[in-house]
Amino acid sequence: MTKPVSRKPGKKGHGDISVKNSSKKRASKTQKAHQYQQEKSQKWTVVFAICCLLVGAVAVALYIVPTIHFALKDNASSKKDFQEQKRAFKDDGVDRKNKKGREKSTGSPVQDLGPEFKDFKLSIQSKLKIKNIKENDHEMIIHELKHDNPKSSVHAYIVENFLSDVECDGLMMVHSRHVSELNKQVPIICFDSLKSFREYLKDAKLKIKVSPNDFTRGTTCINETFSAKLQAHFKWSYSTAFYPGESKFSTLFADKIQKATGLKVENGGKFQITSYPQGVGYKNHTDCIVNHPDKRDRYATVLVYLRDVEEGGETEFPLLGISVKPRKGLALIWNSMNSRGECDPFSLHNAAKVIKGHKFIIQRWYYYHNFPSLGRRPQEPLLPQRMANQPRVSCDEYEQGSCRWYDEWNYDHLLDYTANLQNLI
Ligand SMILES: *[C@@H]1O[C@H](CO)[C@@H](O)[C@H](O)[C@H]1NC(C)=O
Ligand SMILES: *[C@@H]1O[C@H](CO)[C@@H](O)[C@H](O)[C@H]1NC(C)=O
Numbered sequence: 001m002t003k004p005v006s007r008k009p010g011k012k013g014h015g016d017i018s019v020k021n022s023s024k025k026r027a028s029k030t031q032k033a034h035q036y037q038q039e040k041s042q043k044w045t046v047v048f049a050i051c052c053l054l055v056g057a058v059a060v061a062l063y064i065v066p067t068i069h070f071a072l073k074d075n076a077s078s079k080k081d082f083q084e085q086k087r088a089f090k091d092d093g094v095d096r097k098n099k100k101g102r103e104k105s106t107g108s109p110v111q112d113l114g115p116e117f118k119d120f121k122l123s124i125q126s127k128l129k130i131k132n133i134k135e136n137d138h139e140m141i142i143h144e145l146k147h148d149n150p151k152s153s154v155h156a157y158i159v160e161n162f163l164s165d166v167e168c169d170g171l172m173m174v175h176s177r178h179v180s181e182l183n184k185q186v187p188i189i190c191f192d193s194l195k196s197f198r199e200y201l202k203d204a205k206l207k208i209k210v211s212p213n214d215f216t217r218g219t220t221c222i223n224e225t226f227s228a229k230l231q232a233h234f235k236w237s238y239s240t241a242f243y244p245g246e247s248k249f250s251t252l253f254a255d256k257i258q259k260a261t262g263l264k265v266e267n268g269g270k271f272q273i274t275s276y277p278q279g280v281g282y283k284n285h286t287d288c289i290v291n292h293p294d295k296r297d298r299y300a301t302v303l304v305y306l307r308d309v310e311e312g313g314e315t316e317f318p319l320l321g322i323s324v325k326p327r328k329g330l331a332l333i334w335n336s337m338n339s340r341g342e343c344d345p346f347s348l349h350n351a352a353k354v355i356k357g358h359k360f361i362i363q364r365w366y367y368y369h370n371f372p373s374l375g376r377r378p379q380e381p382l383l384p385q386r387m388a389n390q391p392r393v394s395c396d397e398y399e400q401g402s403c404r405w406y407d408e409w410n411y412d413h414l415l416d417y418t419a420n421l422q423n424l425i
């Protein structure tokens with residue numbers, strides 16, 4: 001076979017210079033045939049190449065692009081789910097601190113995605129729609145607490161007798177029983193950092209040197225022996241929680257809130273009962289995170305005082321000039337984010353120390369964007385390891401000492417609640 005490598009198609013061959021004159025004609029004929037065949041095969045090559053390109057393009061369009069797309073989508077959604085889980089964990093584990101503190105949380109997030117992801121519907125809460133409501137023939141009047149800070153988007157309201165005495169007493173009783181049961185054991189005390197641990201020790205006038213080795217491996221918690229030693233020197237508030245649907249009361253309460261405020265049932269999280277003994281308060285904080293793009297954040301808070309406090313225990317908004325004195329059954333409702341879903345720094349508030357008495361509240365946070373694990377009882381964090389019924393205390397971001405005892409992964413309190421249900425509704 002001749003190999004006219006450089007011959008261009010359609011051009012007469014001048015190659016094969018070795019071909020002798022005598023056979024020129026025959027040679028030329030053969031050459032022509034060759035050329036023809038070659039041109040033909042080149043045509044087919046071109047057609048074949050075009051076909052290949054077309055098939056390739058179709059394959060890319062039909063298969064590869066969607067595959068990459070799905071891969072990316074998969075990645076994005078699983079990342080999102082993971083973040084939601086992580087977030088839910090933090091939400092239901094330690095109380096909201098600022099952004100920095102919240103990044104450091106002990107324990108691992110719940111990894112397996114539950115059925116709540118299947119029927120999830122996004123719901124956005126960007127407005128309060130305040131309305132007086134009627135209950136048992138008496139009207140609940142909602143009053144706005146005016147403030148004079150024009151830069152703030154916060155609206156705060158109070159409602160007298162939002163919960164009845166019977167409801168308040170029942171909630172306090174189940175919380176107190178739960179706390180006293182768990183208080184029979186030494187709590188595990190956790191600090192968000194070595195720095196705040198040192199601050200707490202300084203505040204308690206304890207001259208103890210601490211190092212990272214004092215934390216139990218994989219946590220920022222100190223061990224039981226060390227916790228027992230420090231227990232008497234620290235003060236804290238107590239939190240227990242129940243979740244939507246876990247009791248009839250949660251449904252009644254959530255419906256009533258929706259009627260009075262427009263806060264949607266499905267945008268609400270847990271119902272957290274907190275008590276503050278004498279001498280205990282809670283530092284300045286915002287319920288949402290300032291300058292954070294995530295809209296799955298606390299849009300509004302509903303807080304109901306379950307008893308009067310003789311002295312102290314006010315909920316104070318220092319940047320709005322608002323201070324609310326606890327009164328049994330009184331609800332305090334405010335938004336912490338504006339209608340665009342941005343956290344308003346003027347929503348800063350604190351719980352003033354209880355000077356005389358004992359303060360009890362129940363609160364529920366409502367989120368700007370809901371998310372699948374919102375309002376679902378989370379799994380108990382793996383770390384720190386604790387004994388059954390062993391409480392845990394979180395002392396975070398030192399600011400005049402704000403430790404809180406948590407047991408929000410436990411059903412005991414709900415069982416108690418159910419046993420006492422007849423007293424509550
Ligand atoms: C998906 O995420 C994994 C781990 O985060 C990463 O290694 C991989 O490259 C990502 N895939 C795509 C298609 O982005
Ligand atoms: C607990 O922590 C203290 C202080 O770091 C340490 O001295 C002690 O050995 C620890 N005890 C146990 C049982 O791990």
Ligand SMILES: *[C@@H]1O[C@H](CO)[C@@H](O)[C@H](O)[C@H]1NC(C)=O
Nearest residue numbers: 282283284318319350399400
């Ligand atoms: C809270 O913040 C305000 C305003 O920044 C400040 O004046 C006040 O002392 C703080 N209160 C507490 C309890 O930290």
